[in-house]
Amino acid sequence: MSSQEVPIPNGPERQRILNVLAQRRYRQRKRERLQSLEKRLDARLGSANTVYPSGRKVQLNHPIQTPLSVPSNPAATIDALYVNCPDFSYGDSRASCNTPQSVPSMSNSISLAELQDLETSQFTFPTEHAIEIPSLQTMEASLRIANLLGLADDFFDLTVTRVLDVSKLQVPIDQLPEHLRPTTAQLLLPHYPAIDVLPWPAVRTKLIGLFSQPDQLRPPVARGPMAMMRLIHAFDDEAEGLRIKVDTPGGEYDENSWEIGQAVFKDWWWVLDDGIVANSNRLRYSRGASKLHL
Known part of the structure; x- marks a missing residue:
């Protein structure tokens, strides 16, 4: 049932219901965003060895490694990356370290920064549902x-x-x-x-x-x-x-x-x-x- 179909009563129950609906909407958007990122990652991995009409197989200079699924907890993944690679910084192609198997390398991930943004800015409360303190x-x-x-x-x-x-x-x-x-x-x-x-x-x-x-x-x-x-x-x-x-x-x-x-x-x-x-x-x-x- 969508938030438009849920009657919102007046009184002390109103804020609790609005919070439940907001959390439900956040989780749905998060799932949709992760699915979108997985599709983009799969598409990029699938183009690693492309066969053109001439029959010549094109090899990338930096082959993409074994596909890894987009983590369900991007924040935990980023924390693990920092532990194993203290000098890592977003956008720095010179950063190198022994990346654990549970963490996607920079070459086969869409964007760790993008995944982090998913956790923090995927959903914002509409003005009319702002929590009053x-x-x-x-x-x-x-x-x-x-x-x-x-x-x-x-x-x-x-x-x-x-x-x-x-x-x-x-x-x-x-x-x-x-x-x-x-x-x-x-x-x-x-x-x-x-x-x-x-x-x-x-x-x-x-x-x-x-x-x-x-x-x-x-x-x-x-x-x-x-x-x-x-x-x-x-x-x-x-x-x-x-x-x-x-x-x-x-x-x-x-x-x-x-x-x-x-x-x-x-x-x-x-x-x-x-x-x-x-x-x-x-x-x-x-x-x-x-x-x-x-």
Whole structure:
């Protein structure tokens, strides 16, 4: 059954099915390519002793040796060639060594480089089947916001606390998306730069106020020198951290594109409002994930 005949469902099974179809297509193309190379090799070997109409048999100056089949694992063949002939390089007719029987010599092979390319570049994923990596998408979106706010120099520095410097903004403050404009807390209270890129003004204000309090007044999860690191670790959770779904250019600046995961919700639910939770559940439902829960 071809990939066009396989129904592709929406939800968590979609990516797994697309990967299976892509691997199946890759193996089929690989078999077809190897068969094509074998035919070309056989044709070249068959012309070693050609009889022309005059009846004269033409002998090649460098007779082709006993035919060897194209290896099913070109990468292993190339590795073996390098082991037995360390000075070998592609296209160097002067290279010589004791080539083992399991490795085709340069005179009777189509092209070892061509076989190597078969392993690495025979198949590429179509754009519509590209594998999505949520953590990388979230990191890219966060860096775009950080750059917009002029935070590139200290975004990853957890030893720095400072107020947001509006003189470093890449655009005038009134041209920022409304939900990314600095809150009063960001402008007056020293805080970790990582908080500034969160797309929810209320969450930024609550976190800045929280970390401005003495340690003993904070909830247990927010106490100690590693508290901010725990928050970032929850954001970066591969499966249930902060996630973004960008459907249009500039979507990373839309707060409704961002989703809170269970790893964040279970310990930090008290800094979130109902709208953030409802929007996160909407995005989770669209990809087949369960609702957030305590």
